Amino acid sequence: MFEFKSAVKENTTIMDAYKQLTVRYRRDIPELFKYNAFIVISDGVNNKYGSFFSPYDFFYAWRKIDENDKEVDGISSLVTMIKGMFRKERLLAIINDFIYFPDSSDKDLKIVCRYPQIFCSK
Numbered sequence: 001m002f003e004f005k006s007a008v009k010e011n012t013t014i015m016d017a018y019k020q021l022t023v024r025y026r027r028d029i030p031e032l033f034k035y036n037a038f039i040v041i042s043d044g045v046n047n048k049y050g051s052f053f054s055p056y057d058f059f060y061a062w063r064k065i066d067e068n069d070k071e072v073d074g075i076s077s078l079v080t081m082i083k084g085m086f087r088k089e090r091l092l093a094i095i096n097d098f099i100y101f102p103d104s105s106d107k108d109l110k111i112v113c114r115y116p117q118i119f120c121s122k
Contacts, residue, residue, distance in 0.1 A: 001025075001036055001052075007044020007075075014048065017041035018056050026052075037095050038112045040081070047078045049085065051099075051110040060114050067119040090118065 003021050005012040018041050025032060033052050040049045041059065050059035063071035065084040072080040085091065098113035 001032065002040045003042070005043045012043060014041050014043040014046045015056065017043065018059065022052065037099055038110075042078060045075055045077075047081050049081070049112065051112050053108040053110050054112075062115045064115060064119070084115065094118065 001021060003017040005014065005017045021039050021041065036052055038049050039052050040047065042048075046061070048059035048061050050056075061073065061077055062081040062085040063073065063077065065080055065087075085094070094113065098117065100111040102109050
């Protein structure tokens with residue numbers, strides 16, 4: 001699930017995208033997230049991903065396309081996320097191997113890896 005806010009509207013932020021997904025959509029259409037692996041939020045400049053159940057502080061930017069690349073932030077970071085995180089084989093690896101669901105828990109919990117963990121797993 002992706003939620004994008006406009007970079008040209010000063011009154012919308014990446015936090016607004018986070019709240020829309022985790023508060024409003026969770027309340028209004030919870031079935032949408034039943035099988036969701038992770039969510040992506042953006043305000044056009046800041047781009048982060050994380051678990052639907054995570055606090056905002058646990059959302060991270062994807063800062064490299066390949067292991068030896070320089071880290072990227074700002075407007076170019078969305079392109080970096082798409083080319084790095086959503087590369088077919090990498091996305092499948094994240095979904096298959098880098099999302100943790102506890103076998104038993106009394107609370108909603110799902111943990112998604114940070115991008116350096118993908119590069120360290122090789």
